[in-house]
Amino acid sequence: RKEVEQDPGPFNVPEGATVAFNCTYSNSASQSFFWYRQDCRKEPKLLMSVYSSGNEDGRFTAQLNRASQYISLLIRDSKLSDSATYLCVVPARGGATNKLIFGTGTLLAVQP
Amino acid sequence: DTAVSQTPKYLVTQMGNDKSIKCEQNLGHDTMYWYKQDSKKFLKIMFSYNNKELIINETVPNRFSPKSPDKAHLNLHINSLELGDSAVYFCASSQVALYGQYFGPGTRLTVT
Numbered sequence: 409r410k411e412v413e414q415d416p417g418p419f420n421v422p423e424g425a426t427v428a429f430n431c432t433y434s435n436s437a438s439q440s441f442f443w444y445r446q447d448c449r450k451e452p453k454l455l456m457s458v459y460s461s462g463n464e465d466g467r468f469t470a471q472l473n474r475a476s477q478y479i480s481l482l483i484r485d486s487k488l489s490d491s492a493t494y495l496c497v498v499p500a501r502g503g504a505t506n507k508l509i510f511g512t513g514t515l516l517a518v519q520p
Numbered sequence: 521d522t523a524v525s526q527t528p529k530y531l532v533t534q535m536g537n538d539k540s541i542k543c544e545q546n547l548g549h550d551t552m553y554w555y556k557q558d559s560k561k562f563l564k565i566m567f568s569y570n571n572k573e574l575i576i577n578e579t580v581p582n583r584f585s586p587k588s589p590d591k592a593h594l595n596l597h598i599n600s601l602e603l604g605d606s607a608v609y610f611c612a613s614s615q616v617a618l619y620g621q622y623f624g625p626g627t628r629l630t631v632t
Binding site: 508 | 560619
């Protein structure tokens with residue numbers, strides 16, 4: 409299994425829709441996970457950190473399923489401004505590593 | 521107030537030249553990183569420093585040499601530039617390793 413894997417999309421959804429992305433990871437010892445968003449030709453920006461079962465921030469909810477080794481990101485009431493690439497980030501395999509691995513991203517396009 | 525800044529933003533240079541990219545963070549973070557994002561948008565870590573000490577050194581050609589004069593600065597020097605070095609280079613910082621990272625705006629390097 410790859411260290412982190414995401415559906416590349418694109419996910420094309422209408423404004424107001426609810427959309428969810430999944431991300432699978434292979435390091436069963438991982439304790440911290442992150443979702444980033446990256447707009448075209450911009451830097452990745454930290455969206456949410458997930459340290460336990462999940463996290464919620466406004467319209468965004470991240471959930472962690474340790475048994476199945478995946479994290480999900482749910483976006484409710486999608487806005488045009490949510491259009492971006494969403495990157496799943498997990499710690500690398502290996503006991504002594506301090507490295508985070510970035511997924512290849514899921515592209516979201518919110519349509520008017 | 522820019523949290524993580526990089527200079528220059530754009531760098532166009534010829535093969536064989538030597539160039540440097542500078543990075544500064546004013547967040548008081550202990551850990552800083554260099555990432556490379558290629559044309560396929562895959563974000564890959566190159567180096568990481570914690571309190572001026574190198575903690576991650578991926579399989580990067582030794583033409584790339586990072587330098588951290590203090591914990592707020594991490595510079596990247598590249599010798600003998602090659603066409604394949606063309607990419608966007610992002611600097612990032614985090615409070616400590618494996619915490620959420622904050623990225624600079626990126627340096628778009630084009631080698632001709």
